[in-house]
Amino acid sequence: xxxxxxxxxxxxxxxxAGFVRAHSDMVKLDAENNRVVLSQWAGEKDRVGIVTGGxxxxxPAFIGYTGKNMVDATAVGELFSSPTAxxxxxxxxAANGGAGVxxxxxxxxxxxxxxxxxxxxxxxxxxEVKTVVAxxxxxxxxxxxxxxxxxxxxxxxxxxxxxxxxxxxxxxDEVIATAQKAIDNCRSVGVGLGPCTLPAVGHPNxxxxxxxxxxxxxxxxEPGTRVEELKTANEVADDMTRIVLDDHNLPAGTEVAxxxxxxxxxxxxxxxVLFDRMASQIEAAGLKVYKAYVGNxxxxxxxxxxxxxxxxxxxxxKPLLDMxxxxxxx
Amino acid sequence: MQExxxxxxxGIISGVAAVIVDNKAYLxxxxxxxxxxxxxxxxxxxxxxxADRLDPEGTLTEALQVLSDVLMSEIGxxxxxxxxxxxxxxxxxxxxxxxxxxxxxxxxxRAGLEGVQDIGSAKVGDKTxxxxxxxxxxxxxxxxxxxxTFPEALVAMKAAxxxxxxxxxxxxxxxxxxxxxxxxxxxxxxxGATSCAMILGAFAEDITARLx
Numbered sequence: 001x002x003x004x005x006x007x008x009x010x011x012x013x014x015x016x017a018g019f020v021r022a023h024s025d026m027v028k029l030d031a032e033n034n035r036v037v038l039s040q041w042a043g044e045k046d047r048v049g050i051v052t053g054g055x056x057x058x059x060p061a062f063i064g065y066t067g068k069n070m071v072d073a074t075a076v077g078e079l080f081s082s083p084t085a086x087x088x089x090x091x092x093x094a095a096n097g098g099a100g101v102x103x104x105x106x107x108x109x110x111x112x113x114x115x116x117x118x119x120x121x122x123x124x125x126x127x128e129v130k131t132v133v134a135x136x137x138x139x140x141x142x143x144x145x146x147x148x149x150x151x152x153x154x155x156x157x158x159x160x161x162x163x164x165x166x167x168x169x170x171x172x173d174e175v176i177a178t179a180q181k182a183i184d185n186c187r188s189v190g191v192g193l194g195p196c197t198l199p200a201v202g203h204p205n206x207x208x209x210x211x212x213x214x215x216x217x218x219x220x221x222e223p224g225t226r227v228e229e230l231k232t233a234n235e236v237a238d239d240m241t242r243i244v245l246d247d248h249n250l251p252a253g254t255e256v257a258x259x260x261x262x263x264x265x266x267x268x269x270x271x272x273v274l275f276d277r278m279a280s281q282i283e284a285a286g287l288k289v290y291k292a293y294v295g296n297x298x299x300x301x302x303x304x305x306x307x308x309x310x311x312x313x314x315x316x317x318k319p320l321l322d323m324x325x326x327x328x329x330x
Numbered sequence: 331m332q333e334x335x336x337x338x339x340x341g342i343i344s345g346v347a348a349v350i351v352d353n354k355a356y357l358x359x360x361x362x363x364x365x366x367x368x369x370x371x372x373x374x375x376x377x378x379x380x381a382d383r384l385d386p387e388g389t390l391t392e393a394l395q396v397l398s399d400v401l402m403s404e405i406g407x408x409x410x411x412x413x414x415x416x417x418x419x420x421x422x423x424x425x426x427x428x429x430x431x432x433x434x435x436x437x438x439x440r441a442g443l444e445g446v447q448d449i450g451s452a453k454v455g456d457k458t459x460x461x462x463x464x465x466x467x468x469x470x471x472x473x474x475x476x477x478x479t480f481p482e483a484l485v486a487m488k489a490a491x492x493x494x495x496x497x498x499x500x501x502x503x504x505x506x507x508x509x510x511x512x513x514x515x516x517x518x519x520x521x522g523a524t525s526c527a528m529i530l531g532a533f534a535e536d537i538t539a540r541l542x
Contacts, residue, residue, distance in 0.1 A: 009375070055407075078375075080368055081407035095362055109505060110408035113343055113449055117402075201358050205367030221367075223511060 001197070001302065007226055008199035008293045012056045013283050016076055021064055023328040026067045033090045035076040035083060038065045039327075042072035042094050047093025048166040048175045049073070050102045052159060053082040053088055054111060057198075058219060060329040061298040065156060067327025071104075079301070082110030083146070085264025088118030092127055097212045098174035100128035104162050106181050107135045111257040132179045134158050136186040136309065138217025139225045148322045152219050153261050153298040153309045154186030156329070157321075164320035178316065185312040191236055192217035192224060194265065194304030206302075213238060219263075219300050219307075233270065237277035240308045245285055250312050252286030257321060259309040262298035266306055271295065274306055280308065291321060297329065332480040333431035334540045336424065341386035341391035346532040347377035353528060361521035364508035369409065369430040369521040376405040376413075390430065394421035405526040409522065411449050412459065419445030435537070436470055439487075443467045456504035457515065459522035466491035466530050481541055484534040488518075488527075495519065499514075 005011060013034060020029045020037060030036035041047065051077025054062045066074045073091035075083035092101045103119070105111050112133070119129040134151030147209035162179030167211065170178070192214040195204035206221050208214055213236070214224030231239075250256070260275045261266065275294045282289055290313055313321065350357075350373050353480040357370030381399040394417045402414035423441035427434055443463055453463075469490030473483035498520035508515045 077406050078368070078372055081372055081405075082410070083402055084406035084410055087402040087406070097377075109410075110406065110410070112407065113411040114406055117449070198358075198371065200371045201362065201367050205362035205365075220365075220430075222508075223514060 003199065005199050009233065011199055011290035012076065012078055015056060015059065016063065018214060019059075019328070025322075027063070027325050030073075030090055030094055033087060036090045036094065037066050037074045037085045038094050039066045039068065039070065039072045041068045045096050045097045045158060046099050046169075047097050047179050047246075048099045048170065048172050049092070049097055050159065050163050050175075051075070051088070051091040051095050051101055052105050052155070053077065053083040053091060054106055054108075055082060055220070057196075057301045058295070061156065063119065064256075064329025065159045065327050069167040069323055069325045069327060070327045073084040077110075077151040079200075082108060082114050083119050085117035085121065085209055087116050089121040090191070092118060092122040092129055093125065096127045100130065102162060102166070102172060102175045102179060103129060103130070103131045103315045104155070105133060105223060106155050106157050107133045107147075107149060108151070130176045132158065132162070132176055132183060134186075135181045136183055136188040137218065138187050138189050138243055140218060140222070143247055147187045150218055150222075151183070152181055152188045152190065153259055153307045154188045154311065156259065156297055157186050157309065157311045160325070161317055161320045163325070164323040167323065178320070182311065182317060185317070186307040186309055187248045188307055189215075189240050189243045190263065190305060190307040191240060192221075192263065192303055192305035194228065196221055196264065198301070209317040213305075215243070218303060219298070221303065233273045234277045237274045238281055240274075241278045243283040244308055244310050244327055245282070248310060248312065250287060253288070255288045255290040255313045255318070256282065257291045257313060258282065258289055259293040259297060259310040259311070261295065261297040261303040261307045261309070262299060263303035263307065264296065265302040265304045268295060271306055274308075278308060290318065332541055333429040334537060336389045336391060336427050336430055338387055339390035339430065339540070340388040342390055342533060343384055343393035343397055344386045345536045346379050346529050347381035349528050349532045351373055351379040351381075351526065351536045353525075357521055357525055360524060362517050363516045363518045364503065364511055365521060367444045368407070369525065372405055372407050373409060373525055376410070377399045379404065380412055389420070391421050391424045391426070394418070394424070409525075410448055411460055414444035414521070415449045416442040422511045432474050432483055436467075436474060439467050439470060450505070452505045454518075455501060455525070457498050457501040457508065457520045458505060459520070459526040461498050461501070461520065461521040462491045462494040462526040462530070465494040468525075488531045488534040491527040491530040498523045
């Protein structure tokens with residue numbers, strides 16, 4: 001595969017530089033840490049600050065969700081690797097407007113450790129920090145061990161709703177409770193058809209044989225829980241929908257938001273093919289699709305594949321999902 | 331007397347870094363089988379930067395602190411905080427010591443092990459760097475307690491680290507990125523245990539050379 005690379009070691013810095021230049025109306029670089037992207041609205045007085053962060057290679061996540069009524073400060077890691085504790089700490093300081101900071105991030109070993117250390121550092125600065133750890137990826141652990149599940153595209157819903165809640169002037173505890181509810185109401189699944197390559201490594205970090213697919217694949221190429229013959233788009237859509245809804249177990253009549261994201265190298269038209277069938281299946285299960293997002297929202301370099309996220313809505317979450325935002329990712 | 335000077339021992343970390351940088355591709359390759367293949371890349375970046383910044387003629391304490399600072403503030407990932415805490419606690423344990431004998435070295439690696447246990451959540455048998463590190467520290471202490479010399483204890487430490495590293499092949503990962511694979515993580519070395527055995531091996535060889 002041919003790629004646009006200068007020096008593989010510089011790709012993250014160059015991505016961030018291009019990103020803040022392109023979207024300077026909404027985001028800026030932290031003055032002292034070039035691995036911290038700030039919303040132009042970050043640090044607003046008496047509003048709870050929202051922080052996230054994660055490895056690079058998932059663009060537009062994580063940086064793309066920095067903006068108005070969204071994330072205030074985003075820590076940027078190496079490709080597929082957690083940001084440093086220092087970067088999370090710098091984010092917390094920049095996002096703090098005196099009402100505390102909610103760090104809303106995904107369940108990965110590195111992020112857990114670095115956020116824990118950053119929260120400790122922030123405590124010494126006198127900043128109150130609370131966290132929500134996203135774990136929406138159904139196939140990464142059984143339902144009985146939900147605390148072990150990874151966070152994937154459901155994080156976008158958590159940031160959207162958490163950021164909107166903060167914008168209403170809610171307290172830190174209220175923002176945390178609502179962001180927690182948002183991720184608790186999310187279930188996601190990924191299917192991979194082709195692997196991805198870290199430019200500095202130079203070869204794919206796992207193989208998917210021609211004609212096969214991996215059901216339950218992770219955002220970093222964590223191999224799936226099932227490898228089987230590639231089926232038609234409708235059959236794959238049915239499988240993905242079944243996995244998510246079986247785990248979700250939602251009462252009929254529930255309104256949901258549906259997010260179908262490409263993993264980087266799947267054409268957007270195929271995502272719409274999947275979505276059409278998924279929406280039919282979701283409606284057939286007695287649920288109502290209130291809002292849909294289809295596109296490349298949370299990618300994994302040039303992995304071929306897609307993820308499905310279903311968020312169950314209620315009267316609190318709907319207006320928060322609908323609140324206007326200004327961020328490059330939407 | 332079986333001891334080395336702390337001053338001038340900063341070069342040990344230059345040697346450790348060289349081993350990690352030389353094995354960049356190998357570490358990424360084994361990580362890629364059950365992880366995401368970035369272990370070698372990120373380790374080489376951190377250890378390489380530290381090697382550029384540390385003073386090989388300075389103390390081991392200072393060099394450990396330089397390495398820890400780079401890992402914690404510039405590398406991130408899982409290995410940033412884990413190895414960052416390990417080297418920081420090793421530096422704290424050595425402190426201002428003028429010389430390093432077997433007792434000080436044993437206390438230093440024990441402090442490093444406790445640092446890793448404190449920040450991480452793994453136990454022995456979970457297929458992590460602790461499977462190399464824990465038996466290595468225990469073997470060093472046991473060898474000294476049995477009346478062996480410092481170099482003999484270093485040989486025991488290095489051997490135990492390698493045996494521990496190899497034991498990870500048959501393990502199923504319990505924490506970290508590969509843990510979600512369950513049985514599919516069996517049959518592959520753990521990248522963290524492999525890099526840890528390299529680090530301890532490089533320590534053993536350099537100190538042995540300094541002692542003779």
